Amino acid sequence: MKRYCSVLFVLLIGLNLLLTGCYHKKTPSSFRLSDSIQEAQISRKIEAGGDSILKQKDSAEDEWQGMTSKVDSLSFRIKHHYSQGFNFVVVSDSLMLLRQQPEEAVNGMTTDSFAVKKGKEVVVADIRILPNDKQDSVWVQIATEDYAFGWTHEGRLLKKVDPADPISQFISTFSNIHLLIFLIIISVIGVGYLARKILKKNAHIVHFNDISSFYPTLLAVIVALSAAFYASIQLFAPETWREFYFHPSLNPFSQPLLLNIFLVLVWAMLIIGIATIDDVRRLLRSGDTLLYLSGLGAVCAVNYIVFSVLTLYYIGYPLLIAYIYYAFRVYLRKSSETYYCGNCGVRLHRKGRCPQCGAVNE
Structure with missing residues (x-):
């Protein structure tokens, strides 16, 4: 009788594992992403403080747009195996993120950065292709659990993170x-x-x-x-x-x-x-x-x-x-x-x- 009970218990465990194999984990970061981006955009407009400043900002963005290639999300997903909304976990001691736009870093402008500590979960917020960047043309914007946004090269990112799936x-x-x-x-x-x-x-x-x-x-x-x-x-x-x-x-x-x-x-x-x-x-x-x-x-x-x-x-x-x-x-x-x-x-x-x-x- 004990042997039959143990076999039944093992079969139940196997069935549970088989069912969980079809389950896809959706972390809260993916659902908070669009709201976080909207909040960040609203705060940036408020901080701009007027139409003239916004026009200057738009003209600078237009200049940068010439340096940036549009990303085909589907082809990028097929080639790089991830896209916007994908969740990573930092596995190195820290991940350094650039607070400014990647075009500023490429042009040698003054920038600052912040660190995301090991074990923190992050989500891909945006992706840009900068052909003029000789180091790495792919830049990835990362959103942290604290709603902080920052940019980094794709090559540097993938060395320091793992997909969040167990x-x-x-x-x-x-x-x-x-x-x-x-x-x-x-x-x-x-x-x-x-x-x-x-x-x-x-x-x-x-x-x-x-x-x-x-x-x-x-x-x-x-x-x-x-x-x-x-x-x-x-x-x-x-x-x-x-x-x-x-x-x-x-x-x-x-x-x-x-x-x-x-x-x-x-x-x-x-x-x-x-x-x-x-x-x-x-x-x-x-x-x-x-x-x-x-x-x-x-x-x-x-x-x-x-x-x-x-x-x-x-x-x-x-x-x-x-x-x-x-x-x-x-x-x-x-x-x-x-x-x-x-x-x-x-x-x-x-x-x-x-x-x-x-x-x-x-």
């Missing part, structure tokens, strides 16, 4: 090179420790002294396949991946074919992982279960790191084929065992001494 932030975190190096070090240490522990106790481990379940082998192979496919999308279809990064979804049926396959692999990884845990709990004792799952987790971590990195240099493809062949060959050889130890019941390749308990089977 899935995008998760992708950014796992794409960080420092985290990758940290994972490599931790994985090497963990695998070394677990290998020593497992060999000392002659315990079970996937691919070597595996249990009679197909799920662990399948999980390890799918992790390797997903990592290689993830790197392949970045290598051969970077714009497709960039579009997914800016507009992510967990629903595989709403994505292009490449992303569809990748998301199916991710969901398969989750489902097979749950089946693996349930099967290991059934076949092993509690202490051995924890040790086996720890070893399986270490193998999967190594697979993710190795294939996601080496595939970028094309080495991962032949290595993936060799790994899949090895993994299934080992499992098929293991599943063909027909002898059991008369003392402890462990499966044996052949008659003789049991490697688990040491009993001699004739």
Whole structure:
């Protein structure tokens, strides 16, 4: 009964995740944007203090208009993957924004700036193209949570922000090179420790002294396949991946074919992982279960790191084929065992001494 309850609970969680994959977060900043711009325009007109000043301002804007190219919002959205109203989160220590118009900065006029601190959410208020700017022709106006407006170059902006969607932030975190190096070090240490522990106790481990379940082998192979496919999308279809990064979804049926396959692999990884845990709990004792799952987790971590990195240099493809062949060959050889130890019941390749308990089977 407990087992059926746990399976039902897991299925409910999976259904909840599937439904949330279709949900698009709309932050308050997007709804406040038009009101904020109107308020800012009204305040600027009041501060101008008269028709003559407004005429001077209009004439200056007309001069600047000759330096500015109109932005086609649709083509800009397709090429740059974001547009007006898009939400970002500042991830660097600070984001510096120019208070004045970008044309003033391009012409070398006196300007000042202000900083937006790390963790603050901002929204794109306007976009301008300045062909005369040799550094970066694309300028983006940013509105902060405090209704402050400022301009910055697109290149500088994208280095200091991430899309506000939680899935995008998760992708950014796992794409960080420092985290990758940290994972490599931790994985090497963990695998070394677990290998020593497992060999000392002659315990079970996937691919070597595996249990009679197909799920662990399948999980390890799918992790390797997903990592290689993830790197392949970045290598051969970077714009497709960039579009997914800016507009992510967990629903595989709403994505292009490449992303569809990748998301199916991710969901398969989750489902097979749950089946693996349930099967290991059934076949092993509690202490051995924890040790086996720890070893399986270490193998999967190594697979993710190795294939996601080496595939970028094309080495991962032949290595993936060799790994899949090895993994299934080992499992098929293991599943063909027909002898059991008369003392402890462990499966044996052949008659003789049991490697688990040491009993001699004739």
